[in-house]
Every structure is written in structure tokens, then in C-alpha cells.
Amino acid sequence: MARSPRSAYKQIALALISISALFCTVIAGRMLLKSGGMGFSFFGPEADVSHTGVRVEYRTEYLKCGDFLVEYREYPAGEIESVMADLSQAWSVTGDDGRKISLLRQLEEYCDTHHRLRLITIYRGYVCVFRGKEPDPRFLLRERLDIREGDLAARDRAFLKAGHVIEAGPEVPHEEVQAVLEREVAIYLEGIKEH
Known part of the structure; x- marks a missing residue:
């Protein structure tokens, strides 16, 4: 039995679907490579907790004017203890959930x-x-x-x-x-x- 030829619309639709699938695969692959894997233990050493970062929020309150300044920095989890030891005199911890630490200092001056x-x-x-x-x-x-x-x-x-x-x-x-x-x-x- 003879097959009927594909219509031009079907060919264009099939080509677009194929190209879209190819782009999605390329994008997903790049995202995995940039992030260092999927983060599951069976994908390799990336799942080691010591490689995750800790976000530190620094909040400075200026008591003479009532303004405040908030800055954020990321530190490797292995370095956070030494960073906290250096800051302990000037800053007080107001929050710590393991992934984010909030620090506060109050200055008796203007911003x-x-x-x-x-x-x-x-x-x-x-x-x-x-x-x-x-x-x-x-x-x-x-x-x-x-x-x-x-x-x-x-x-x-x-x-x-x-x-x-x-x-x-x-x-x-x-x-x-x-x-x-x-x-x-x-x-x-x-x-x-x-x-």
C-alpha cells in the first residue's frame, strides 16, 4: 500500500518539535554542568555538605538617624566559624538557620x-x-x-x-x-x- 506524502504543515510542526526538544536538552545539560551536578549523593562528591555556602546578612543600624544598611555575603561552610570569630566583637547574631546567619551592629552615629x-x-x-x-x-x-x-x-x-x-x-x-x-x-x- 502506498503512503500518502506528509503535508508541509506536518513537516514544519515535526521540525519545530525536534528543534525545541534539542534546545531543551542542551539548556538542561548546561544548567547541570554549571551547577556542578544535580546535588544528589549518587551523582558524585558535589553532595558533600562542606561545599555548600552560608549566606551572611550584615545589618548596621545608625542610632542617631534611625537609618540602616543591609549587606549580604556568601562564605563557604568550612570558613564560617573563623569569619564569625573575627566578627564576634562588633556584631551580634540575631538569627541562624544553618544556611543563613543574620548579624546586627548598632552604631551611635549617623549613616x-x-x-x-x-x-x-x-x-x-x-x-x-x-x-x-x-x-x-x-x-x-x-x-x-x-x-x-x-x-x-x-x-x-x-x-x-x-x-x-x-x-x-x-x-x-x-x-x-x-x-x-x-x-x-x-x-x-x-x-x-x-x-
């Missing part, structure tokens, strides 16, 4: 944003200086009652409504930041008064 930045802006009708880069009343450092919004030139008023941030860069040592910022803010405010 980098509130320590290294000053915002000069118009607030309540006057030129004001804030710690940080937002006009937060908790961080109001100076309110210049002698520089009223209405006395400013239109260009200066528009500029200061948007806010001007002065930054002490990372090259300025931590203990010199306050003096550097005070000097820069004073120079800027003096320039405003002269207009």
Missing part, C-alpha cells in the same frame, strides 16, 4: 547620607540647612530667618526650592567631614545673602 550631605533649601518661607538630602524636620540644622524666600531673586528661589546638596566626598576623612561641610555651607549662604 553616610546624614553624615556627609547637607541640603540647603527653602523651608517654611526661609532658607534652611538640613542634614542629609531631604528636608526632614528631624534633621533641621539651621534656619536662616534673615534670608526669607520673598527676598530672593526668582532664579535663586527656583533653584533653592529644588534644593542644593553639598557633599563631603569619600576622600574627606570621617573626623573632618563636619568642619568641611560647615565651611562649604557658610560660603554658600554668604553668597545668597550678597545677591
Whole structure:
């Protein structure tokens, strides 16, 4: 008996299915090779627990401003004890489930944003200086009652409504930041008064 020839649609569908199966096989093979196997003990030494990593969460709370910084690092399980011994003075453990360790340290200082930045802006009708880069009343450092919004030139008023941030860069040592910022803010405010 003679077979009827395959239609073009059937041939295209069969080719697409074959190509898709080939791609899936290649992708699955690459994933297994990159991850070092499937992780079952009968697949080889990859299942050894000492090769798994431990994720450490470092949470720093800055008590003067209430901000916090969270960083994550991965360590081989065999190294975690020595890492923890090095950190035991400054950090306290707040959680440990074997795969993730949470550490906390509280510092009686400002975060980098509130320590290294000053915002000069118009607030309540006057030129004001804030710690940080937002006009937060908790961080109001100076309110210049002698520089009223209405006395400013239109260009200066528009500029200061948007806010001007002065930054002490990372090259300025931590203990010199306050003096550097005070000097820069004073120079800027003096320039405003002269207009």
C-alpha cells in the first residue's frame, strides 16, 4: 500500500518539535554542568555538605538617624566559624538557620547620607540647612530667618526650592567631614545673602 506524502504543515510542526526538544536538552545539560551536578549523593562528591555556602546578612543600624544598611555575603561552610570569630566583637547574631546567619551592629552615629550631605533649601518661607538630602524636620540644622524666600531673586528661589546638596566626598576623612561641610555651607549662604 502506498503512503500518502506528509503535508508541509506536518513537516514544519515535526521540525519545530525536534528543534525545541534539542534546545531543551542542551539548556538542561548546561544548567547541570554549571551547577556542578544535580546535588544528589549518587551523582558524585558535589553532595558533600562542606561545599555548600552560608549566606551572611550584615545589618548596621545608625542610632542617631534611625537609618540602616543591609549587606549580604556568601562564605563557604568550612570558613564560617573563623569569619564569625573575627566578627564576634562588633556584631551580634540575631538569627541562624544553618544556611543563613543574620548579624546586627548598632552604631551611635549617623549613616553616610546624614553624615556627609547637607541640603540647603527653602523651608517654611526661609532658607534652611538640613542634614542629609531631604528636608526632614528631624534633621533641621539651621534656619536662616534673615534670608526669607520673598527676598530672593526668582532664579535663586527656583533653584533653592529644588534644593542644593553639598557633599563631603569619600576622600574627606570621617573626623573632618563636619568642619568641611560647615565651611562649604557658610560660603554658600554668604553668597545668597550678597545677591
